[in-house]
Every structure is written in structure tokens, then in C-alpha cells.
Amino acid sequence: MHIESLISYFENHLPLTEEEIQAVRKSFSARKVKRGRLILQEGDVCRLNTFVVEGCFRMYMLDFDGKEHNLQFAIENWWIGDIASFHSGEPSRFFIEAMEPSTVLQIKKADQLRLFVDYPKFNRIFRVFTENELVSYQRRVIQNISSTAEERYTDFINRYPDFVNRISNVQIASFLGMTPEYLSTIRKKLPSS
Amino acid sequence: MHIESLISYFENHLPLTEEEIQAVRKSFSARKVKRGRLILQEGDVCRLNTFVVEGCFRMYMLDFDGKEHNLQFAIENWWIGDIASFHSGEPSRFFIEAMEPSTVLQIKKADQLRLFVDYPKFNRIFRVFTENELVSYQRRVIQNISSTAEERYTDFINRYPDFVNRISNVQIASFLGMTPEYLSTIRKKLPSS
């Protein structure tokens, strides 16, 4: 079952008791998502925290000109969701779209809070996740303010080689904050074409 | 005493018991920092989490060309530290400098972990802090990939009006990922000069 991949994911961080495992089983529910479908839309409240069992997602926003900007990708064993909306209960500014046929496990805010209260270990596990995610956003800000488009792209393909063969260059360019046309000229220049 | 400002800061988020307040008193120590002094240097492990009671700090990194890039500012009631280094124990890539004569409260990693174990409430409080910080970095990434320099600056002065009169434009430009010269031309154009 899909839930097993989440349990082993948790146990890579901290071993769980049988009771905690049962609590995880009860708290998450599995769901399939077709390619192209949205699991979150701008204006909706993000009521679910999502763990990707299989497939690939992107979280993006629209700017005033209607252009999309990818804030995050998520593949197997990644979490995705609008944390701001999830915790505040306010409408999200983001869309989350499946870029491949996908399977996810989702938990409601109330169930996640219950998990934290009943089993403090999860409080700690999720705190560490959030810290790690924070660090990766910090690195991205640093990159954006200190690197050229070419440096950002070469760093991306080194850091996320798994993404490169699954995600179109249009989406990668949007993630890196450049136009697809310019990404194309960068790729032409690079040796490892 | 300075610790009172930290206690009331915590209590703005969640009320504390007398026991928890005592634990906070024992866990943090106060320290004055002169203007221009570093409380963290590249290569050192960040062993302390820092709460700013009074004053102003910046956290920055040096790039290959020796240029500084500000990742974060912190004034009264903000936290500052290199989370990656603090949790991993690996050397930091950052410098943290006092831009004003400052007073801080600092806690060692071991004491913070003890606080989390002994009083789970802090686990939750710090998880929420980290989530909020994550959200603000997300917003910054979105801005960097979708906005012009002018938009980033006008958003900055609206979002952080307190910073504008305390922090030089050189430092603000570095935070926003543009040159001070270009920031100057932006400022000239803007109405509210």
C-alpha cells in the first residue's frame, strides 16, 4: 500500500512506535491525480498537506500579466502545499498542478494538529522538515540575488538531476526566473548539451 | 531585564506557565554587541540561536568576487542565525554583523533541544516561527523571479518601513539583489522621494 512509503519515509528520520504507525495510517488518505489536474487553486484555502508517493507536481502563481511562476516542484517523497494558507486558513495565491499521473497521501490540518498533540515526535519531525525547507529557500534567495541565469541553471541541473528528464524546460525556466528562450540560449552554450 | 522582552514575545504567541518562564530564564543569556562586530563568521559553526532585544543585524555571504549579499536583516523581536549550520553542526557560509550597538539573548543548541523535550510547547512555538519564516522566504523567491528591481524596492519599503530609516541603501540594495547605483536611480524616479 502507498502508506508504507510514507511510513518508511518517516522512519528514515526517526523510528516510529507501532502506535505512531497506526496513527499515521489513520490520518492520511491516498488519492490519485491525473496529469494536468489541480489539487489547489488560487483563492481556495489549502486544507491538505500533501506527500507525493508517485508522480510530479508544480506549485505556481500568476502575476498581474497572467504569467506563471513556479515556486516549487515535488516528486516522490516530497511534500507540497501552501504552508501560509494551510496554517492561516486564508485563501491561497497558488495553484498546484500534477505534471504526471500521480499518487499522493494527504492529511487535513486538524488531523495533523492532533498528530502533533498526541505524538510529540511528529511535532519534531515536521519542525525538522520545515527547517530543511527553509534552508533550501534561503539558498535559492542567495542564488537569485547573487548569480546569473546561467549559474542558476547549472546549479539546478547539478542539484536536481532527477528533475531534468521529467520536467520541461519551460517549467524549469519559470522556476529559475528566466524566459524559456533565454534558457535555450544558455543550454546551447553549455558543454554537456 | 532584557529577558522580559523575550518572555513577552513568547507570550504573544502562547501563554507560558511559571515553570516554562523559569526555563526560558535559565536557557538564554544576554550579551551586548558593538556596532560593526560579527557574532558569526564564515567557517565557524553557528552554535547559538539569537533573539534581538535591541539593535540591528544583517546576515550576509561573500561570493567568489568578494561581494557581500545580505540574506536577512533582524531588528528588535526578530531571530537571527544560520539555521543550516545550527542544526547540522557544519561550518556556516554566513557572517552576522551588528549594524547598530545591540543587545541580544542567545541560546545554545543543547539548551534549545532540552527546552523542546522538557516543554513541548516550545517545540510548537518554534515550529510556527520556522513556518512563518519559510513563508517569508517563499514570498521573496516569488518576488525575485517575477518582479523588476523597482517593484522589489517599493514592496520592501511598504513591507518594512521600520528598516528604511535604519539601514543604508547600500545594505538594502544588497538585500534586494541590485547595485546601490541602480537603487539610487530607482529612488529618483519614485514619487515619495
Added chain:
DNA sequence: CGTCTATTTGAATGTACTCAAAAGCGGTGG
């Protein structure tokens, strides 16, 4: 008043974007 630093100005340059069009690349159906 002189010194030190921060800010502004301007010219030349470079990085990245826009827009339009062409080329490549599966997949589908005739």
C-alpha cells in the same frame, strides 16, 4: 573645517527579455 562614508550622476556595456517565426518531436489517424 576636514575627513570619511553614503549617495548620486552619467556613459558605456552586458545580461536578459520580447516578439515573431522556424524547427524538432512525439502521437494519432488516414
Added chain:
DNA sequence: CCACCGCTTTTGAGTACATTCAAATAGACG
């Protein structure tokens, strides 16, 4: 098997945004 469709990637010319470097100006402080 080929032709056509939709989509992604590439190419190119012109332009805009932002940087570099050098120098002038303005402010703060002793």
C-alpha cells in the same frame, strides 16, 4: 508509412533592464 497536429525548443533581431566604472555631490561626525 506518411501526413498532420499540438507542443516544446530553438533562432534571431531589436529592445529594455540593470551593471560597471569613474567621478561628483551630499551628509555625518569629530
